[in-house]
Amino acid sequence: MDAIMLQEKLVERLLCPRVRTARQKEKQYVGFATLPNQVHRKSVKKGFDFTLMVAGESGMGKSTLVNSLFLTDLYKDRKLLNAEGLILHHLRSPSCHHHLSAASPCDPPPSPSALLCRCCAERIHQTVEIIKHTVDIEEKGVKLKLTIVDTPGFGDAVNNNECWKPITDYIDQQFEQYFRDESGLNRKNIQDNRVHCCLYFIPPFGHGLRPVDVEFMKALHEKVNIIPLIAKADCLTPNEIKKLKDRIREEIDKFGIKVYQFPECDSDEDEEFKQLDKELKECTPFAVIGSNTVVEARGQRVRGRLYPWGIVEVENQSHCDFVKLRNMLIRSHMHDLKDVTCDVHYENYRAQCIQEMTSKLAQDNRVDSPVPILPLSTPDVETEKLIKMKDEELKRMQEMLNKMQQQMHDKDQ
Amino acid sequence: MITAAHANNPNPYIQGTDLFGYVGIEAVLDQMRRKTIKAGLEFNIMVVGQSGLGKSTLVNTLFKSKVSRKSCTPNYEEKISKTVKLHSVSHVIEEKGVKMKLTVIDTPGFGDQINNDNCWDPIVKHINEQYEKYLREEININRKRRIPDSRVHCCIYFLPATGHRLRPIDVEFMKRLGKIVSIVPVIAKADTLTIEERHEFKERIREDLTVNGIDVYPQREYDEDPEERVLNDRIRESLPFAVVGTDKEHQVNGNKVLGRKTKWGIIEVENVAHCEFANLRDLLIRSHLQDLKDVTHDVHYETYRVRRLNESNVDFSDLSRSARPLENGCADKCESDSHL
Numbered sequence: 119m120d121a122i123m124l125q126e127k128l129v130e131r132l133l134c135p136r137v138r139t140a141r142q143k144e145k146q147y148v149g150f151a152t153l154p155n156q157v158h159r160k161s162v163k164k165g166f167d168f169t170l171m172v173a174g175e176s177g178m179g180k181s182t183l184v185n186s187l188f189l190t191d192l193y194k195d196r197k198l199l200n201a202e203g204l205i206l207h208h209l210r211s212p213s214c215h216h217h218l219s220a221a222s223p224c225d226p227p228p229s230p231s232a233l234l235c236r237c238c239a240e241r242i243h244q245t246v247e248i249i250k251h252t253v254d255i256e257e258k259g260v261k262l263k264l265t266i267v268d269t270p271g272f273g274d275a276v277n278n279n280e281c282w283k284p285i286t287d288y289i290d291q292q293f294e295q296y297f298r299d300e301s302g303l304n305r306k307n308i309q310d311n312r313v314h315c316c317l318y319f320i321p322p323f324g325h326g327l328r329p330v331d332v333e334f335m336k337a338l339h340e341k342v343n344i345i346p347l348i349a350k351a352d353c354l355t356p357n358e359i360k361k362l363k364d365r366i367r368e369e370i371d372k373f374g375i376k377v378y379q380f381p382e383c384d385s386d387e388d389e390e391f392k393q394l395d396k397e398l399k400e401c402t403p404f405a406v407i408g409s410n411t412v413v414e415a416r417g418q419r420v421r422g423r424l425y426p427w428g429i430v431e432v433e434n435q436s437h438c439d440f441v442k443l444r445n446m447l448i449r450s451h452m453h454d455l456k457d458v459t460c461d462v463h464y465e466n467y468r469a470q471c472i473q474e475m476t477s478k479l480a481q482d483n484r485v486d487s488p489v490p491i492l493p494l495s496t497p498d499v500e501t502e503k504l505i506k507m508k509d510e511e512l513k514r515m516q517e518m519l520n521k522m523q524q525q526m527h528d529k530d531q
Numbered sequence: 532m533i534t535a536a537h538a539n540n541p542n543p544y545i546q547g548t549d550l551f552g553y554v555g556i557e558a559v560l561d562q563m564r565r566k567t568i569k570a571g572l573e574f575n576i577m578v579v580g581q582s583g584l585g586k587s588t589l590v591n592t593l594f595k596s597k598v599s600r601k602s603c604t605p606n607y608e609e610k611i612s613k614t615v616k617l618h619s620v621s622h623v624i625e626e627k628g629v630k631m632k633l634t635v636i637d638t639p640g641f642g643d644q645i646n647n648d649n650c651w652d653p654i655v656k657h658i659n660e661q662y663e664k665y666l667r668e669e670i671n672i673n674r675k676r677r678i679p680d681s682r683v684h685c686c687i688y689f690l691p692a693t694g695h696r697l698r699p700i701d702v703e704f705m706k707r708l709g710k711i712v713s714i715v716p717v718i719a720k721a722d723t724l725t726i727e728e729r730h731e732f733k734e735r736i737r738e739d740l741t742v743n744g745i746d747v748y749p750q751r752e753y754d755e756d757p758e759e760r761v762l763n764d765r766i767r768e769s770l771p772f773a774v775v776g777t778d779k780e781h782q783v784n785g786n787k788v789l790g791r792k793t794k795w796g797i798i799e800v801e802n803v804a805h806c807e808f809a810n811l812r813d814l815l816i817r818s819h820l821q822d823l824k825d826v827t828h829d830v831h832y833e834t835y836r837v838r839r840l841n842e843s844n845v846d847f848s849d850l851s852r853s854a855r856p857l858e859n860g861c862a863d864k865c866e867s868d869s870h871l
Binding site for chain 2 (some may be wrong): 175176178274275276277278279281302321322323324325328329330333350352354355356423424425426427428429430431436437493
């Protein structure tokens, strides 16, 4: 009797109210309703990962927004990176062998006009780079490994033809990597580097989408979830924001761009949730303002921007859509974004890849095999050794992690 | 009794106090004023920048009248043109009896394409064409008393308020055009920058301008005297102006002011603490209008003229062959006096 009571208490603690009422109706239950919670506990232990890409011209406030969203300062050493990138560019230039001095950390990104070698005045061609920042965030025991993929240089040059090519190449590369890992022999620890979401920053200065915006989104809408944002929305009055959003939505329809659609809510969700969801959908594209500086407004300390004519509060829903974006991106749809990436974009890529492989092989007149031939050949001895080594390393690291977890557990107790 | 400057006299000018009575030299100012009022002014201004930066709104606000059609009005043809097309609109504005023929040259399509290589070529061509027109009129044997002046006196270049630095397209454009026309760069839609961001942005822009050897108006080398230098230095220190433009009025503290109303406050366009529109307007209209025209005529046009005349000596002699002397028989003058 005691054991059953204990079990009941445990289940009650874990179950959510809805199931509890159902349980109260019938005294006989099997107990698999606790499955979601078991999954939940396992995932919490394992931790989540999320890869977010930000794209847009420089000066749109991308880094500020990312810092505001995740309440971190991911871009502390950004400036150094740019200077190094600059030096790398320079070293590749054949005619000049002088070295530029690295910029100090407090400098903003080097000016495009400074990309002239000081001695030979040769213009260093600026291309779009892909820079990854990874940070581990933890909140209430849930770990998130967040990767931000930045695309400096996008849309900044005079001639921006195909400036999105490095970005599409990067995304395809990640898909290819995952494809190989998935088709490989050792599938225990696949690193998922696929880009789950791309925030595209549309400048507020224009009257809608510019040619470069349209081309970028058309090149990427079948590879990644695109969420268009109106950047620096504090230079627009409410009327202008509304007009711009309507224009952009119209043009997105007109050009057939498939941006990320919020999934329809289930019919059994409560009214409040449905209302929120509807509001969310009507608000796209979100007009955002980012800030990590704290100012004093209406007697409270809030994150915002201080102007002579007033204070813009980042988290005030009537000022901008930052809160909506954060809720959507992190609190409600993060998992859905990952699912769509896995189920739709990755599957599209995979199907395309396999089709190409089989058509190539058919051209080569090989014997048709009933099973589609995988792109990987059987690994040779070298690769096998490598795999074994890596496996052992991973095992060692796992043991270390377990030990550390145990130590922390002991400390807590 | 009125002798030339004495050797011992340190000041070559005879002071008013040395004169025995009121001569009336200063009355020439009145005469000039009357002539100006009768003849009117011509002012040609070109606005260059990407679409949506508020060029037409700014021009309308500057001249307090609807001289430009805004691209956000409902009837405007919205297609982004594939090449830069220049669009000239002229109006005559009158204030206190002084008439000004204002021509605004718009450049839709600048910097809007994916590939903006050489998007400045149509603009350079247009400016040179105006100089050519004026030159032809000037070289003419029978030339008009007042040559219609369609030369571009001022080019306002709109920089988007990114907060970082000059973009490659900005550098390319200003380098090329700084040599043929007076450029006044402004930071458009500056209500997205806080005051500190504004200062830092301006500093970086000024740095970039020096590094690239771009000379914007007012150019340092054309300061005529120390007084002007001081005045212009002050202007140069606060370039480029961060402007916000609007034509809507709102009530603030019981007054009607031009401003933009947002949920967090009203940005007053003519309030110097909010944005630098008033400084730009003073520069362009109230203090340096005549100077802009003079610099265009004395410097940019002269440069063009010298270059052209050196290139084509043949043209010059062609015109002189069909010569008919003027009625009063004066020789051809090099200096044109038909501008005000």
